[in-house]
Amino acid sequence: MMSDLTKLTLAGARDALKAKEITSVELTGAYLKAMEAGKALNAYVTVTADKALEMAKASDAKLAKGEGGALEGIPLGIKDLFATKGVLTTACSHILDGFVPPYESTVTSNLWRDGAVMLGKLNNDEFAMGSSNETSFYGPVVNPWRRNGDTTNLVPGGSSGGSSSAVSARLCLAATATDTGGSIRQPAAFTGTVGIKPTYGRCSRWGVVAFASSLDQAGPITRDVRDAAIMLGSMAGYDEKDSTSVNQPVPDYEAALGKGIKGLRVGIPKEYRVDGMNAEIDALWTRGIEWLKAAGAEIVDVSLPNTKYALPTYYIVAPAEASSNLARYDGVRYGLRVEGKDITDMYEKTRAAGFGAEVRRRVLIGTYVLSAGYYDAYYLKAQQVRTLIARDFAEAYRSCDVLLTPTAPSAAFGIGEKTSDPLSMYLNDVFTVTVNLAGLPGISVPAGLSSEGLPLGLQLIGKTFDEETLLRAAFALEQAAEFTAEPKTWWTA
Amino acid sequence: MSVDQNTVRRIAKLARIAVREDELPALAGELNTILDWVEMLGEVDTQGVEPMTSAVAMTMKMREDVVTSGNHQKDVTGNAPSSEDGFYVVPRVVE
Numbered sequence: 001m002m003s004d005l006t007k008l009t010l011a012g013a014r015d016a017l018k019a020k021e022i023t024s025v026e027l028t029g030a031y032l033k034a035m036e037a038g039k040a041l042n043a044y045v046t047v048t049a050d051k052a053l054e055m056a057k058a059s060d061a062k063l064a065k066g067e068g069g070a071l072e073g074i075p076l077g078i079k080d081l082f083a084t085k086g087v088l089t090t091a092c093s094h095i096l097d098g099f100v101p102p103y104e105s106t107v108t109s110n111l112w113r114d115g116a117v118m119l120g121k122l123n124n125d126e127f128a129m130g131s132s133n134e135t136s137f138y139g140p141v142v143n144p145w146r147r148n149g150d151t152t153n154l155v156p157g158g159s160s161g162g163s164s165s166a167v168s169a170r171l172c173l174a175a176t177a178t179d180t181g182g183s184i185r186q187p188a189a190f191t192g193t194v195g196i197k198p199t200y201g202r203c204s205r206w207g208v209v210a211f212a213s214s215l216d217q218a219g220p221i222t223r224d225v226r227d228a229a230i231m232l233g234s235m236a237g238y239d240e241k242d243s244t245s246v247n248q249p250v251p252d253y254e255a256a257l258g259k260g261i262k263g264l265r266v267g268i269p270k271e272y273r274v275d276g277m278n279a280e281i282d283a284l285w286t287r288g289i290e291w292l293k294a295a296g297a298e299i300v301d302v303s304l305p306n307t308k309y310a311l312p313t314y315y316i317v318a319p320a321e322a323s324s325n326l327a328r329y330d331g332v333r334y335g336l337r338v339e340g341k342d343i344t345d346m347y348e349k350t351r352a353a354g355f356g357a358e359v360r361r362r363v364l365i366g367t368y369v370l371s372a373g374y375y376d377a378y379y380l381k382a383q384q385v386r387t388l389i390a391r392d393f394a395e396a397y398r399s400c401d402v403l404l405t406p407t408a409p410s411a412a413f414g415i416g417e418k419t420s421d422p423l424s425m426y427l428n429d430v431f432t433v434t435v436n437l438a439g440l441p442g443i444s445v446p447a448g449l450s451s452e453g454l455p456l457g458l459q460l461i462g463k464t465f466d467e468e469t470l471l472r473a474a475f476a477l478e479q480a481a482e483f484t485a486e487p488k489t490w491w492t493a
Numbered sequence: 494m495s496v497d498q499n500t501v502r503r504i505a506k507l508a509r510i511a512v513r514e515d516e517l518p519a520l521a522g523e524l525n526t527i528l529d530w531v532e533m534l535g536e537v538d539t540q541g542v543e544p545m546t547s548a549v550a551m552t553m554k555m556r557e558d559v560v561t562s563g564n565h566q567k568d569v570t571g572n573a574p575s576s577e578d579g580f581y582v583v584p585r586v587v588e
Contacts, residue, residue, distance in 0.1 A: 200548035337574035383544030439548030
């Protein structure tokens with residue numbers, strides 16, 4: 001048996017399980033131990049240890065007979081936004097107190113179908129509204145990475161901060177996550193992990209707590225690009241229960257890796273070189289361009305002229321959809337109820353007590369922009385600008401196959417540093433949000449360390465339903481970047 | 494367009510969120526900061542541009558109009574804060 005089973009990648013663990021060098025019970029046990037030792041990170045909100053060992057045993061029985069699916073015996077963490085049958089699911093909101101779904105989300109069903117093992121539910125920003133995992137009702141998640149010679153606790157990004165922290169600190173082999181404006185890719189960049197948001201419609205949204213339905217997509221956060229390809233292959237697929245799920249075959253993403261990028265046209269959008277750009281991020285981007293060129297890609301300058309309008313568009317569209325989606329939390333059907341003198345009073349008190357400050361802010365903004373007299377000026381206008389943003393990408397893709405940009409405008413920041421200024425928090429998504437508006441796939445790959453020793457990511461953006469090319473390019477970028485740094489395990493002390 | 498405290502009170506009512514009077518000034522300030530910022534979209538010429546209503550071009554799928562699942566009353570009401578005989582219980586709404 002290996003000394004530390006948590007050092008294996010998902011692909012490595014899969015191969016070792018198939019070869020019967022290790023068992024899923026051993027592997028799962030190693031993760032449960034790491035989770036216990038890693039409590040200070042606050043990455044998990046629910047631990048399902050008994051269920052995990054039961055699933056691991058069942059996997060071992062299959063593996064012993066030479067059977068089993070693509071993820072047989074692989075222990076995963078599940079973002080608390082995914083409904084898990086019989087297991088508390090709260091989206092890290094007080095208003096979903098005690099909610100135990102009688103059904104399983106399609107994405108997690110797919111993972112269990114393929115043999116994966118559930119370790120527990122991962123922390124996230126309340127209803128996935130946030131970029132630092134500080135809006136969770138269960139408290140902030142801590143990034144395993146720290147600045148050189150400094151013990152300040154940093155954020156793991158958000159909203160999938162439990163997922164990114166847990167994968168980075170080896171508290172799970174891989175994790176599910178969701179991305180509405182950057183919530184998979186920005187946390188991946190902040191923690192030295194890989195995060196892919198597939199094309200809208202690639203993964204079913206059924207059973208995923210809804211935030212902004214025209215933008216939400218599920219995807220994985222993993223140790224490396226190969227693991228992301230394996231996870232996505234299992235999570236993706238048509239689902240008739242989601243009317244926006246797209247009926248297209250899921251390719252073998254892992255097989256797409258390693259085919260090289262000779263002749264691949266990589267677009268560099270000049271509008272992403274924003275005013276006051278962090279010099280380290282700019283330098284990393286330039287290095288990324290050089291790496292891909294050296295690997296045989298052709299670099300093409302492209303223009304996405306409406307880039308600067310993406311964030312304001314997002315902050316109309318997303319709150320509008322959220323205010324509508326979150327209308328269901330009424331104290332009647334599930335979760336929290338605060339009694340009142342009549343039914344309206346009960347609704348109002350329940351929602352006042354149940355929603356945190358950021359969620360309340362977005363529901364109010366959304367209600368306002370959809371209210372009589374303002375709909376055309378805000379919501380309709382934003383939907384029109386969204387069309388222009390999507391057209392920019394379509395135009396750019398006439399001369400290139402993928403785009404390369406930074407993932408986030410900075411490295412991870414300190415807990416509490418940006419909570420008093422919502423706008424400066426929103427700016428975290430400046431490079432990622434365009435991708436959600438246009439429905440495209442995007443991936444963040446760790447590409448270097450800041451001068452303070454923190455991981456930085458580069459983002460690749462692909463064409464609709466062309467995750468294969470995207471992953472192939474990401475694999476080439478990963479190989480060139482040779483990112484092997486790991487956080488020091490201070491949290492076990 | 495800037496919101497005053499009366500507007501915040503009105504949209505909080507529409508959103509069915511109780512807001513205390515002493516929270517109104519700060520909330521109005523926060524909302525105005527965000528609304529002032531999104532005003533930037535005003536400078537974009539969207540004359541004749543179709544609004545984007547779907548992230549990926551697709552036509553709404555049709556299915557047979559038949560029952561696909563049912564008889565889950567217990568599951569459906571199982572998470573209710575208050576239920577009785579398979580019904581949700583709410584404060585009296587009809588006098």
